[in-house]
Amino acid sequence: MSIATVAEYVCEDCGTLLMHSNPITLQSMREVHDQLCFVKRQKARAAEKPAAPKPAAAAAPAAAAAPQPSAAPPPAMAAPSAPAAGGSTTISLSGTGTSYSKVDGPIDVGFKSKRQVTGQFQGINVWGPIDAPGQLGIWGDNVCVDFDICVADGACIEALSTSTSG
Secondary structure (H helix, E strand, C coil): CCCCCCEEEECCCCCCEEEECCHHHHHHHHHHHHHHCHHHHHHHHHHHCCCCCCCHHHHHHHHHHCCCCCCCCCCCCCCCCCCCCCCCCCCCCCCCECCCCCCCCCCCCCHHHHCCEEEEECCEEEECCCECECECCEECCCCCEECCCCCCCCHHHHHHHHHHCC
């Protein structure tokens, strides 16, 4: 009997600990967590809010001295550092939907006949309804994650890897 080495990742924003023996699976868990981390999204929203305007008298000399570049609105979600393999993204994880409570699991095995594809994330189908950040739908076609019931503890990944390994 061999003992597997467990790798771990701790989110700098919220302190969530992710662990897995497969580094590729851990990286996938980290990417999903980075997209859905509530604290990270709050920090991003706070950074998007404009600073309080200065009084007109104090701002006028500075404005006359240097021309101001046109300010473009910040992107709704930071783009990944490298293009992901798999395809396009047509869905946004930023929004105002916060009036949803956590739904009890397990995932509805018949969701494909009850829901419609509302977009894609890096080529992965996302089944609605979606109203981020509170309601995120079901992601995937063959292996699926219902982010409305997910608690990000990796139990489903462990169950899947255990059921297919022997």
